[in-house]
Amino acid sequence: MRAPLPANEPARLAALHDAQVLDTPPEEDFDDIALLASEICGTPMGLVSLVDRDRQWFKAKVGLDLDETDRDLSFCSHTIHGHDLLEVPDATVDPRFADNPVVLQEAGGVRFYAGAPVVLDGTYSVGTVCVVDHVPRTLTSSQRRALRSLAKHAAVQLELRRYARHAGEIADRTRQLDRMKDSFLATVSHELRTPLSTIRGYLEMLLEDDFDPDTSRRFLSVMSRNSDRLLRLIDELLLVARLTDERMQLDLAEIDLADLAHQAVAACRPLADHREVKLRDRTEGAVPARGDAKRIAQALNHLMVNAIKFTDPGGEITIDSTADDEPELIITDNGVGIAADELPHVFDRFYRCQAAEVMAAQGPGLGLAIVKSIIDAHHGSVHLESEPGVGTTVRLTLPRS
Known part of the structure; x- marks a missing residue:
């Protein structure tokens, strides 16, 4: 009936x-x-x-x-x-x-x-x-x-x-x-x-x-x-508060970007395996730079987790490095990508792109804002290029040691 x-x-x-x-x-x-x-x-x-x-x-x-x-x-x-x-x-x-x-x-x-x-x-x-x-x-x-x-x-x-x-x-x-x-x-x-x-x-x-x-x-x-x-959210909110007050303290020393990349890949591999996403670490040799190892590791973790969240099962994420001109890491995924009209806002605090809503991805939209603030504090740069359905590439550079 x-x-x-x-x-x-x-x-x-x-x-x-x-x-x-x-x-x-x-x-x-x-x-x-x-x-x-x-x-x-x-x-x-x-x-x-x-x-x-x-x-x-x-x-x-x-x-x-x-x-x-x-x-x-x-x-x-x-x-x-x-x-x-x-x-x-x-x-x-x-x-x-x-x-x-x-x-x-x-x-x-x-x-x-x-x-x-x-x-x-x-x-x-x-x-x-x-x-x-x-x-x-x-x-x-x-x-x-x-x-x-x-x-x-x-x-x-x-x-x-x-x-x-x-x-x-x-x-x-x-x-x-x-x-x-x-x-x-x-x-x-x-x-x-x-x-x-x-x-x-x-x-x-x-x-x-x-x-x-x-x-x-x-x-x-x-x-x-x-x-x-x-706890992760509270930590992020506290960090944003410190960045807003311009009280971010850096413990600067000589660091190896390649080694930090290895650590980020190892830390994120369980999440990638759970989501059936391949991680390929193609960094070779040392990439010396000057920075706060703890903060740079935090930025890399945000970038890796972001790439994993927006890459479908069976996808792939690679991380490359170069020390030719400036110490640089390149993280590339073949995920869902970001629309051109959203790219100017991706580093804004609390901004969530349309893909985050469609895929019901958790998070308050702080990850990329935190990354940019950390890299800016180091007088480095972070650039993001993306195309819907093709993927996203993030380039992170720091001053030389």
């Missing part, structure tokens, strides 16, 4: 589309939600599902290969009629679902479903966090409570992204000081609140129920990762 449309369907769809999350790449925050839903409820499938006009699209999925299904076949299209969890212990005896093709399948047919609505603005149920099994079953009260909590967490993630994007659009329309301040506050608020809300959500679940050791360790792993993310 096809679910009727919710009474607020036009406004509900407007809220969903305003979030601009449909057809976006996977994100760790949502992947964690789907995985935890599956593990906590003991089901083979866990999903973060968004119900569009004619389809059900999966922002995150565990135990399912499909990216979307027809809305007419969707159990979640029934869940979005309210704000409470919908549980179907045995779909074969439920008149709403008994004749559904996904139930009638002889092998792998859906028998059990439970979904908690993802509600935006406290009003619009745009999707669900749901779990599915091939055998009839029922959830425990603690599992239902956890599923509701995960759905609230998914809603927070969507609302934070929407809020940050709206603030960015304001900043794009004008570069006036008061609008820039609004953008700054919104960006930092988003970057701080996202990991904090994740930590708080998992803490609440740990405090409410006794989970098995494996699930508890996974909770703690997610919380640890988000704590590290908070």
Whole structure:
């Protein structure tokens, strides 16, 4: 039985589309939600599902290969009629679902479903966090409570992204000081609140129920990762504050840019391997320069991480060096690239290019601004060339030793 449309369907769809999350790449925050839903409820499938006009699209999925299904076949299209969890212990005896093709399948047919609505603005149920099994079953009260909590967490993630994007659009329309301040506050608020809300959500679940050791360790792993993310952001904000006050202290000495490049590649290789991006270190021989090794290493790390974030799986990043005229490092990727009209702004503080929004890349837009400030303090130079769909090249030069 096809679910009727919710009474607020036009406004509900407007809220969903305003979030601009449909057809976006996977994100760790949502992947964690789907995985935890599956593990906590003991089901083979866990999903973060968004119900569009004619389809059900999966922002995150565990135990399912499909990216979307027809809305007419969707159990979640029934869940979005309210704000409470919908549980179907045995779909074969439920008149709403008994004749559904996904139930009638002889092998792998859906028998059990439970979904908690993802509600935006406290009003619009745009999707669900749901779990599915091939055998009839029922959830425990603690599992239902956890599923509701995960759905609230998914809603927070969507609302934070929407809020940050709206603030960015304001900043794009004008570069006036008061609008820039609004953008700054919104960006930092988003970057701080996202990991904090994740930590708080998992803490609440740990405090409410006794989970098995494996699930508890996974909770703690997610919380640890988000704590590290908070610390990195705070470090960057403190550095920006020092740069703003022109109080950046440099410990100048003779350094080897090639050696620092080797260290940056080694430090970033785990991230590159995780994203299936190749790193090629082609620096040869010493490249003597004068600088603060710690600060230059920080700048190189930002450049390498940036290149990795915006290079698709199977891509490649190379780092070359030369000491012919000036000590120089060249970092080249074949990633998504940057549009010509965005290039003048890439070193601005808190600027996030369109690719960052499309790829849902984390970060407040400080990395390249920090790089430029560090290199400027050394009386060096950093230049960026890029072409959409081709890639980006960054050239970093420092004074000779």
